[in-house]
Amino acid sequence: MNPEPILKVRDVSKAFGGIMALSRVSFDVFKGEVLGIIGPNGSGKTTLVNCITGFIKKSSGQVLFHGKDISRRPAHRIADMGVARTFQVMRPYYSLPAYKNLVIPLFSPRAKRTGGWRGGGKLGDRNTVGIDILEEIGFERDSFVPYKMASNLPTGYLKRLELARCLALNPEVIFCDEIFSGLSMSEISSMVPLIERLQMDGITLVMIEHRLRELFRVADRVMVLNFGEKLMEGSAEEIMANEEVKRAYFGSENIEELVGNVSG
């Protein structure tokens, strides 16, 4: 693994009034890895993503992307540098068909510069590129699905559309905020190879998840948050073995029951 991290998060804190949503969270993200972030409800996972991607202002701390301080940049500048994100509450453009949802990010300066995902530096017709990306991500090309209104798409496709919106930017890092939640087992099983394919393309993924069994299958490392503080980070096995994590997150001893057998 590359020793120099692509993204360094240093002592990020966020206070909402008197409540410390995040206190001094630090971690590194290495190029090409899948980092999982887990934690009980309200532990600050989404707030952390919002702080890093510039959607809310952090109270203190630093975020370095390729060694450059991006702490004070606005959200669109950070996205333009190649740090994309999905939203936990899915936010497609409901009044547009699925493929037109991708025409919008393909219109962005970064997509024009990079040509979009697998664009090779040259952006073709935005409608065609949009449909290409949708096909890559699991929309059946010859069906009506890419042409359906986003408001008529089922949850599984909307989650993929969220990811596709990020991919249109040809990002280096994607923060996935619970892209497995609300999906059926079979939908998740078809998402897992997709995640692996993105990783093979050299995209770094930070995944916030509640679905631990599936997360542990794809994540190289996992970080645990609790009450806005970083509890620990390590491999899936280390996380499951840790007593503190068990108490904080699972509240019980039967972690194997929740997670299943990871190796199997």
Added chain:
Amino acid sequence: MDAGERRKERIDRGIKVRSDSLYALMSWRELAYLSVPRLVFIVGMLLLPLILPDMYWQRVVSIVCIYALLALSFDFLAHFAGLVSLGGAFFVGTGGYLAAVLNTSFGLPPLVTIPLATLFGAAICTLLLLPCLPLKGVYFAIVSLMYPLFSMRLIEALDILGGTDGIIGIDSFPNPWIEQYTVIGVMLFFLFAARRLVNMDIGLVFRGIKDNDQAIRASGMNITHYKAMAVFIASAMGAMGGACLVHIYMWSGISQFALDFSILPIAATVIGGGGTLVGPVLGCLILVPISELLRDFGTLRIVFYSLILVGFIVFRSEGIMVYGQRKYHQFERWTRI
């Protein structure tokens, strides 16, 4: 017949589906299906000054077109950029006063002042509205309402730009025909340009801001930049309307900032059907002449006017254009469940 067993279903007409695709170019019927409604509207608008009997009604047509520009501007901002603006009067006033000053102080003819007032008026409006662009929904509406009121008081209190008397002695158009066809042409141009714009890729970005501005930010685009562009386009329409108006009345006064210019276009959008762009124009074609006809009733005018508005809202709340499009593109039938 109990309602549980049957329901109405709406199905797209075959010709609508065929004319959606490239096949439309291969048959005159599909071509006609697409082009006849547009042609009827364009030719109708162009013939209107020739058909109408007297100067009075020809003047009404000019006023209709100016209100139509404002309604178009409101509909574009509200339904395609997500900014509900009550500042239509501010656009009119800025464009109007600019044209008036350019004409009286610099001696420029109307056909030069109108384009200049449009460009610079739009630039001024956009700059002044820039601080409000992060606001959304009703908050933007309230703040944008402040602008015309503020301008009116400013001119009154400081006694600038002619104060309460306004600026007089503004040149009229060279002749009534040029006046008529300038405003009609400008209105038709902006209508079809706006329709084209909202379906272009940049138009999709505007619509994306309305649907979900956070996703636009997450896509690396500056929403304030695009909102400012939308405001520039909309205020250009308003300013152009205002500039035409002062040359028609040969007078520019604080009544240009009157709320009629903010409110009537909204009523027209409601009647015509928001989000269709043509609808608001049709709404003005109905509302402005009605308001003229009702002049005979004196102060009762506003009562009848309100009744007509309420009637439209209760019985055709979707708007004429939305209703018309549905009837044109789809047929309905009862089916047994």
